[in-house]
Amino acid sequence: METRRDFLRTAVVAAATATLGEVALGAASKIPSPDRRGILCDLTACIGCRSCEAACRKEHGLSSVSSLSELGRSNVPERRRPSPDALTVVNEYKHPNGAGSPTFVKVQCMHCDYPACESACIVGAISKKESGPVLWDTDKCIGCRYCMVACPFQIPSFQYDTALKPDIVKCDFCVHRTEKGGVPACVEICPVEALTYGRRSALIEIARKRIENYPDRYRDHVYGEFEAGGTSYLYLAKTDFKELEFPSLKREPMPGTSESIQHGIFAYFVPPISLYSLLGGLMWINKNRQKAEEETTE
Amino acid sequence: MKLIEQFSAYLVIALFLVNLHAIAQTSGKRTNGCLACHTTEIPTKADPSLKKCPRADMVTVHASADTGPDKIVLQKITGSPDLYEPVLFDHMAHAKMSEMSGNCVLCHHYNPPGSVLACSECHMSETSSKSADLSKPGLKGAYHRQCINCHRESGLAATQCKSCHSAKADASTPSRTTQKATAEVSVTRPTRLVFNTSYDDGKVVTFYHNDHTDRFRLACSACHTNERCSGCHKPAGAFAKQAARVVGGHDRCSPCHSVDGNCSRCHDKEPRPGFNHLRRARFDLARYHSTLACARCHGNRSDYKGLSGDCIACHSQWKSGSFDHRVTGFGLDETHGTVDCESCHLEKDFAKKPTCSSCHDDKKYPDASPGIRVRSVRTKRL
Numbered sequence: 280m281e282t283r284r285d286f287l288r289t290a291v292v293a294a295a296t297a298t299l300g301e302v303a304l305g306a307a308s309k310i311p312s313p314d315r316r317g318i319l320c321d322l323t324a325c326i327g328c329r330s331c332e333a334a335c336r337k338e339h340g341l342s343s344v345s346s347l348s349e350l351g352r353s354n355v356p357e358r359r360r361p362s363p364d365a366l367t368v369v370n371e372y373k374h375p376n377g378a379g380s381p382t383f384v385k386v387q388c389m390h391c392d393y394p395a396c397e398s399a400c401i402v403g404a405i406s407k408k409e410s411g412p413v414l415w416d417t418d419k420c421i422g423c424r425y426c427m428v429a430c431p432f433q434i435p436s437f438q439y440d441t442a443l444k445p446d447i448v449k450c451d452f453c454v455h456r457t458e459k460g461g462v463p464a465c466v467e468i469c470p471v472e473a474l475t476y477g478r479r480s481a482l483i484e485i486a487r488k489r490i491e492n493y494p495d496r497y498r499d500h501v502y503g504e505f506e507a508g509g510t511s512y513l514y515l516a517k518t519d520f521k522e523l524e525f526p527s528l529k530r531e532p533m534p535g536t537s538e539s540i541q542h543g544i545f546a547y548f549v550p551p552i553s554l555y556s557l558l559g560g561l562m563w564i565n566k567n568r569q570k571a572e573e574e575t576t577e
Numbered sequence: 578m579k580l581i582e583q584f585s586a587y588l589v590i591a592l593f594l595v596n597l598h599a600i601a602q603t604s605g606k607r608t609n610g611c612l613a614c615h616t617t618e619i620p621t622k623a624d625p626s627l628k629k630c631p632r633a634d635m636v637t638v639h640a641s642a643d644t645g646p647d648k649i650v651l652q653k654i655t656g657s658p659d660l661y662e663p664v665l666f667d668h669m670a671h672a673k674m675s676e677m678s679g680n681c682v683l684c685h686h687y688n689p690p691g692s693v694l695a696c697s698e699c700h701m702s703e704t705s706s707k708s709a710d711l712s713k714p715g716l717k718g719a720y721h722r723q724c725i726n727c728h729r730e731s732g733l734a735a736t737q738c739k740s741c742h743s744a745k746a747d748a749s750t751p752s753r754t755t756q757k758a759t760a761e762v763s764v765t766r767p768t769r770l771v772f773n774t775s776y777d778d779g780k781v782v783t784f785y786h787n788d789h790t791d792r793f794r795l796a797c798s799a800c801h802t803n804e805r806c807s808g809c810h811k812p813a814g815a816f817a818k819q820a821a822r823v824v825g826g827h828d829r830c831s832p833c834h835s836v837d838g839n840c841s842r843c844h845d846k847e848p849r850p851g852f853n854h855l856r857r858a859r860f861d862l863a864r865y866h867s868t869l870a871c872a873r874c875h876g877n878r879s880d881y882k883g884l885s886g887d888c889i890a891c892h893s894q895w896k897s898g899s900f901d902h903r904v905t906g907f908g909l910d911e912t913h914g915t916v917d918c919e920s921c922h923l924e925k926d927f928a929k930k931p932t933c934s935s936c937h938d939d940k941k942y943p944d945a946s947p948g949i950r951v952r953s954v955r956t957k958r959l
């Protein structure tokens with residue numbers, strides 16, 4: 280496996296020999312495997328129990344709070360984002376007229392078919408796997424946080440408490456389980472089977488069938504089927520996804536935009552190595568400032 | 578001639594291929610395993626051991642609640658870790674309630690002719706994500722989906738596992754398998770609903786729910802046939818907050834009340850007072866007859882005017898002279914106390930004003946009174 284140091288070494292060589300900053304097109308040119316997996320999240324069935332949250336934390340050894348009763352339900356109404364100690368969170372959206380049941384939304388990495396984070400990452404630390412997951416490589420990551428900016432769902436989060444070893448954290452699709460034929464921890468625990476793990480194409484078929492069979496229950500929209508070129512997590516809901524704060528995205532993959540940022544940078548003949556030193560410098564400053572902040576707050 | 582023979586040979590082969598293709602296609606579509614339809618893994622021709630098979634065009638069942646099981650212990654799911662005791666499900670109570678909300682099909686959504694399938698006939702014990710059929714929730718998911726939605730809407734604390742489960746490790750929660758299951762369910766009923774209709778000459782229709790349920794003693798299912806559970810099972814006070822909506826217009830009332838002709842029977846400009854038997858019939862039910870069904874006195878007369886029998890039909894010991902008229906709120910004076918009932922209550926119609934003319938030419942009730950009004954009488958119950 281290529282480590283960060285290896286990468287930098289090759290990058291130096293590459294920078295020395297590069298005529299014009301040439302960047303591989305990344306994921307946008309890859310055709311995703313037709314057999315890739317996905318998770319269908321039926322928000323009309325989700326009861327907001329946060330079991331998935333608890334199971335995910337436990338599975339990844341993220342926090343001492345790993346059982347549902349310890350987690351409680353008190354902070355569900357707050358809008359939370361996935362963070363280094365919760366790769367997935369469940370948010371509550373009140374019924375528009377106040378009287379009906381609320382809708383709960385499980386938020387995590389969508390595992391895009393054409394991940395913006397992957398093409399934004401300048402060291403290739405993030406990659407889309409054939410079977411669906413978008414994974415990151417801790418060893419390669421330099422903590423530049425490009426992926427955070429590029430991701431249309433604001434998913435990757437930065438592990439601030441280990442500033443010396445920068446790390447980007449997000450849902451990993453539980454590859455360690457699925458590789459062995461299992462299902463992700465959140466899917467396994469869900470008491471109402473609001474989450475279904477399986478072939479993405481099959482899940483879309485099921486989602487379409489549900490919409491057809493129960494037009495009163497579902498809005499005619501499978502979120503993630505086409506958004507940003509398609510995602511592995513797919514959502515069904517009764518309400519408009521806008522009301523649930525899902526971003527309205529075009530059908531085209533996002534990388535187009537993020538790559539143009541990158542290309543833009545390289546178009547000004549900024550060789551990669553100087554970019555890295557700039558970023559590294561910024562990070563160093565940041566880290567120190569953060570340390571200082573930590574010291575003052577303590 | 579040879580050409581035709583050749584052509585038909587090709588045709589036969591082509592048809593055969595098309596057929597093969599069709600067979601291959603349909604068998605490819607079958608996503609369920611053998612056990613979805615057969616009860617054994619190796620069905621034979623002699624014993625195909627076929628299950629009753631859930632098809633798309635399932636038969637709607639109309640079984641009566643009494644033909645189903647009373648209580649069921651749900652114990653087919655054992656998780657890992659196994660945290661909870663089995664759940665006691667009061668099938669009878671839910672089956673009876675379902676008469677008000679779409680009947681058995683509410684839960685039993687697939688039924689072959691002549692029978693009602695249990696959940697576990699189709700929903701397997703593993704989750705759909707691990708099974709061959711992704712579209713069908715596993716048994717645990719199916720149970721939870723079926724229960725939690727109604728319980729949550731009804732405010733029955735459904736997301737608290739312990740409202741149905743008792744934890745294995747926790748001795749403080751009594752085992753739900755022995756407990757009476759339905760104790761905590763309450764029904765919230767409105768007293769009066771005032772409907773604002775679109776009928777200009779009488780916009781207001783006042784509906785007294787308590788009269789219909791308590792006084793006329795209609796079964797809930799007489800009016801409520803296709804409701805959500807949360808329509809009645811909801812936190813107290815929920816009715817006060819929402820304006821009464823007319824759902825279904827006249828259809829709700831027309832099975833009992835005539836809706837053609839006299840609109841003013843129900844429509845008015847102002848809300849109306851509730852049903853008052855004393856005012857309508859000058860006979861106070863509240864004293865002794867409040868628990869009787871209307872038909873006990875009125876028979877099956879749909880207009881409830883007049884009596885089907887007289888008081889003596891029930892109160893056989895009542896004779897003129899032995900009847901303490903004060904129980905009606907009116908005490909007879911000495912002269913009238915011994916008069917035959919029918920002398921004043923013509924044809925024993927106690928709903929009509931009593932008449933004096935059988936004996937007196939010049940007297941008229943109530944200007945001339947055969948006694949005095951009394952407030953309350955303590956008599957022994959007859």
Ligand code: SF4
Nearest residue numbers: 388389391395396430
């Ligand atoms: S949701 Fe964001 S982090 Fe996840 S794959 Fe898509 S772009 Fe990357």
Ligand code: SF4
Nearest residue numbers: 335367450453463465
């Ligand atoms: S797939 Fe795994 S990592 Fe992602 S939210 Fe579910 S449990 Fe967490």
Ligand code: SF4
Nearest residue numbers: 325326328329331469
């Ligand atoms: S476990 Fe299932 S029902 Fe509970 S919050 Fe997560 S998705 Fe929703």
